[in-house]
Each structure stands twice: as C-alpha cells, then as structure tokens.
Amino acid sequence: MRQPLFFKLIYYEAIRGKTPEMEAAFQLLEAQANRFPDNQDIQILLSDGAGHVISYYGKAGKIPEMEVAFQLLEAHADIFQDNQDIQVLLSKRAVNVISYYGEVGKIQKMEATFKLLKVQADRFPDNQDIQILLSNGAVNAINFYGIAGKIQGMEATFKLLKVHADRFPDNQDIQLELSWGAFNAINGYGAAGKIQEMEAAFELLKDQADRFPDNQDIQIALSRGAVNVIINYGEASKIPEMKATFKLLKNQADRFPDNQDIQSILSKGENNANYYSPSGNNAE
DSSP states (O other): OOOOOOHHHHHHHHTTTOOHHHHHHHHHHHHHHHHHHTOOHHHHHHHHHHHHHHHHHHHHTOOOOEEEEEEEEHHHHTTTTOOHHHHHHHHHHHHHHHHHHTTTOHHOOOOOOOOOHHHHHHHHOOOHHHHHHHHHHHHHHHHEEEEEHHHHHHHHHHHHHHHHHOOOOOHHHHHHHHHHHHHHHHHHHTTOOOOOHHHHHHHHHHHHHHHHHHHHHHHHHHHHHHHHHHHHHTTTTHHHHHHHHHHHHHHHHHHHHTHHHHHHHHHHHHHHHHHTTTSSSSSO
C-alpha cells in the first residue's frame, strides 16, 4: 500500500520535532479518514499515523497529548474491531505507552494499558504479532515495576510472561522476551535485596540460554544478567557466589569469542567482580 504524502509528513515532522506541522498533517489524515470511512487502507493509515503521534509525544514526555492520541487510536480500533492490522497497531502502541507511563512513574496508568494489551491478546489468540507484543509489554512492565519497587506487581507480570512463553515454546521471539523479562526481574529483585528470588530468575535465564544455544540475543541477555547478578552478590557480600557467576560469564565469553557485545559485557563483569572482591583485583 502506497503511503500518501501527508502520512509521510507526520513521520518526518515528528522526527524533526516540528510539532505544529506534524499535528497539521495528522489533522489532514483524520479528514481523509472521515471522507472515506469504508476505505480500509486509509483507516489503517490513520491508526498508523496516530501511532507515530503517540510515539512522538511519549518520547517528548508530553503525556497529556500522548493520551489524547492514544484515546483516538483506541476509539478507532473499536470501530474496526475485526481489522487485525488496526488491532496490531493498537497493541504495538500500547507497548509504547506502557513504557512512557513507566518512565514518568505513572504506574496505575501503566497497569491499565497493560490490561488493555492483555485483552487484545485474549481476543486474538492466534495472532502471533499480538502475542509477541503482549510479551514485549510484559517485559516493559516488569522493568518499571522493579524500578518503582513494586515487587508484587513485578512478580505477577513475570509469572504471566512465563505462562505465556509456555504457550509458545517454539516462538523464539516470545522466548527472547521471556529472557529479557528474567533479566529485568533479576534487576528488580536485586534492588529489593531479594537474593533467592534473584537467583531463581537467573536460573530461568540460564535455562533459556541452554535451550537456545544458537540464539545470540538470548546469549547476550544471559551475559548481561550475569553482570547484574555479580553486582547484587557483591552488594550482599556473597563473594563465592559472585565468583561463580563471573566464572559462568567467562565461559560464556569463551564460547562466543567473536561476539563483541558479549566480550564487552565480560569486561564490565570483570570490573564489577574486581570491585567487590576483597583483594580488589582478583575476581577468580
């Protein structure tokens, strides 16, 4: 489907930070959608355009304006309930809105948006795109629950993500999201001083890496998780456990000598392990 000029203007003016021009282009797109209510292509473009507006305002921290655009997208999706392209666009922007609310500490509104995303996934159980987006939204919610110190909310969302991943054991996109969810849970538990729970989340992450040995993204998630576990063990003065985790990280780096991300992560892990080691320079 060819994108008309005014749709492209929304995108490019948003990138340039030209708010009035972006809004004018979006108003034109709304007018087009009103003129051609039965043209599904134009209606999809309106939903997509609203998504770009949501993203622009969210990144700019303009939450009230973001909310107006998201409400428009919700209303539009209600009109076209059977158009799965529009429903995917709504789900995609719900994931973004979860992050934007989380970044400004609006946890209740984040929760409401995640609830909407869960409803979407329930309505379209066979739509893999929406199921992946639910996983993505869960990862974001876990992160912001952890940052806010809301461990119960984090745990409930992590449990949902694990159940969801069990439904799609062969979908590596969802399995990757589970791995990042475990990574975020490690951070949340570590910050709360819940070492046993952190260890359980790290075990899950290790299991994921064992299940998908050729998935480089999951291997990176394991490596990054190990670095944070090293820090949390160090803060808790659990030096033997910290050293064991550093050994795991070294083995991981040995397995992937050409992966520069993992090699860089190893350096960070070594610095952290040395910092917390009693000798100050012996992470072994």
